Amino acid sequence: MAKGSVIYNEFHTFKDPYTGKMLTRLTAPEQVNHHPYFYYKMITNDNRYLIYASERNEQRHLYRMDLRDGSAVQLTEGAGVHDFGCSLTSDDRYLIYCRDKQIIRLDMDTLDEEAFYESPDGWNPNPNPGLSSDDKYLVLVEMNENDVVPSNGDWSTFEPQWAIKPHCRIVYVDIERQTSHIVHEELNCWLGHPQLRPHDPSTVLFCHEGPGHLIDARLWLIQADGTNLRCAKTQTHDELITHEYWLADGSRFAFVYRHKDYELHESIRFMDPFTLEEEIWMDSSKYCHFISNYNNSNIVGDGQLSEQHFIYLIDVQQRREEKLCSHGTSWKPYGNTQDAHPHPAFAPDGSFIIFTSDMEGIPCIYKIDLN
Numbered sequence: 022m023a024k025g026s027v028i029y030n031e032f033h034t035f036k037d038p039y040t041g042k043m044l045t046r047l048t049a050p051e052q053v054n055h056h057p058y059f060y061y062k063m064i065t066n067d068n069r070y071l072i073y074a075s076e077r078n079e080q081r082h083l084y085r086m087d088l089r090d091g092s093a094v095q096l097t098e099g100a101g102v103h104d105f106g107c108s109l110t111s112d113d114r115y116l117i118y119c120r121d122k123q124i125i126r127l128d129m130d131t132l133d134e135e136a137f138y139e140s141p142d143g144w145n146p147n148p149n150p151g152l153s154s155d156d157k158y159l160v161l162v163e164m165n166e167n168d169v170v171p172s173n174g175d176w177s178t179f180e181p182q183w184a185i186k187p188h189c190r191i192v193y194v195d196i197e198r199q200t201s202h203i204v205h206e207e208l209n210c211w212l213g214h215p216q217l218r219p220h221d222p223s224t225v226l227f228c229h230e231g232p233g234h235l236i237d238a239r240l241w242l243i244q245a246d247g248t249n250l251r252c253a254k255t256q257t258h259d260e261l262i263t264h265e266y267w268l269a270d271g272s273r274f275a276f277v278y279r280h281k282d283y284e285l286h287e288s289i290r291f292m293d294p295f296t297l298e299e300e301i302w303m304d305s306s307k308y309c310h311f312i313s314n315y316n317n318s319n320i321v322g323d324g325q326l327s328e329q330h331f332i333y334l335i336d337v338q339q340r341r342e343e344k345l346c347s348h349g350t351s352w353k354p355y356g357n358t359q360d361a362h363p364h365p366a367f368a369p370d371g372s373f374i375i376f377t378s379d380m381e382g383i384p385c386i387y388k389i390d391l392n
Contacts, residue, residue: 022077024098024132028084030091037346039331044346045388047086050381052076053355058149059310059364060216060266061108064375068368071375072096072116073386074104076356083107083118085129088388096127103148105359110156117159119148124159126196138194138201145169150194151215153222154271159194160204160215160225160245175354183231187211191227193245205243205250219271224294226253226265226274233261240265240276242294253297264308269315273300277308285329289320303340306333309352310364313337314371319391321374323348323363332365332376332389346389349380360384 022028033046048054053076057063063072071086073093081104086093096116107118109129116127122145123136140146140163150161168187170178186209194201204225205212213230223245229236239262240253256262265276274294278301279287287307291300305311306329308322320335331344348363355361361384365376373390 022082022095022098024095026095028075028093028095030086030093032091039347040344042346042389046381047071047088047091047375047386047388048073048075050379050383050385053081053360053384054386055104055360055377055384056364056366056375056386057107058105058359059264059312059366061106062111062152063107063109063366064368065109065113066369068370068372070113071386072107072109083116096129096132104357106149108152110152111154112156115156117150117152119146119150122146124150124161124194137196137199138192140192143167144190147213149214151217151225153217154219155222157196158217158222158245159196160217161192161194162189162212162215162227163192164189164211172358174356174358176358179358180232180235183211183235191215191225191243193225204245204247214265216265216267216274218274218294219267219269221271226267226294228265233263234258234281239263240292251297253292253294254299264310266312268313268317270317275311275313275320277305277311279307285326289335302337303335303342305335305342306331308333309362312366314367315369316371319367319371321345321365321367323350323365323376325352332363332374334374334391345374347380348376348378348387350378350384353379355379355384 056073083096084093101121103119122140124138126135144163145166147162150159165188170182188208189212190206191204193204211230215227218224228239238252243250259281261279267274273291277287286304289302306324309325311322313320322333324331334345335342350361361379363376
């Protein structure tokens with residue numbers, strides 16, 4: 022199929038057997054479908070369109086689905102499209118996505134493309150760049166290609182990639198000027214998840230990637246000019262900190278904290294990026310991913326333990342967690358480690374949640390309304 026082709030998804034609505042809430046399956050369990058990584062902008066401001074990936078004819082491409090009728094336009098074509106690391110711009114005019122070593126801006130009206138950055142020879146990009154809230158800048162991690170452990174499409178290479186202690190660097194890109202500079206470089210450390218602070222693109226949040234019981238500390242901050250490198254929180258090998266994200270107003274970032282002695286719970290925490298003051302907000306079930314809505318009045322998370330197979334909704338002010346529905350996913354890969362991860366995400370106005378699950382045999386995208 023070619024870019025611009027239209028496919029049709031037939032919606033299926035059913036009742037969750039655990040909570041009684043109504044769910045809508047947006048894609049059929051006939052091929053792998055999933056939405057982007059949880060902290061990317063994937064739904065248009067009017068709640069009408071969803072960006073998602075679908076595997077057809079042994080290739081994965083990005084689509085824009087109309088959430089009213091299921092029709093979907095193919096946005097990409099050719100080989101090398103990365104199916105998780107894509108984001109709409111704040112005005113929905115463009116989609117920023119990765120193909121091979123390029124980062125591309127795609128016009129959502131004309132489907133015209135412009136490659137505004139390409140990793141140089143000798144460097145391999147991590148295809149999950151962070152876009153600034155004003156759409157002017159982007160930050161990404163590159164790894165020396167000699168240090169890349171080839172992926173098997175599962176988790177078997179995760180610890181070996183950490184153990185090789187790769188040479189990594191953080192690159193900052195000015196999208197309009199098409200210029201770039203190196204913010205930070207480490208010769209013996211795997212870097213990941215770069216994110217720019219909303220309304221302050223001079224502040225970069227990133228992590229030391231790898232198994233939680235082996236890394237030195239996950240959370241790090243640095244300024245875009247390379248100054249003020251700081252470890253946001255020290256940790257021991259008995260502690261796990263994961264899946265940090267910025268609140269939409271940029272005031273703080275959130276993360277979850279676990280200790281090896283906690284069997285069923287973790288704590289949600291917020292941190293000021295400059296004072297590094299940490300606020301322990303509340304205990305929660307063990308989420309693999311979690312994210313706030315636009316004003317941090319609600320948080321959604323995906324339970325990771327077998328007995329916590331739910332999408333959870335938190336009322337932030339009440340510090341109360343409730344089960345929305347079972348995600349029922351197996352977490353197994355289908356060519357990519359993240360394929361069956363729920364990655365729940367809010368609509369722009371917080372009125373519904375999107376998540377992925379293989380509860381019906383193959384990863385599909387589901388929607389649950391909150392109003």
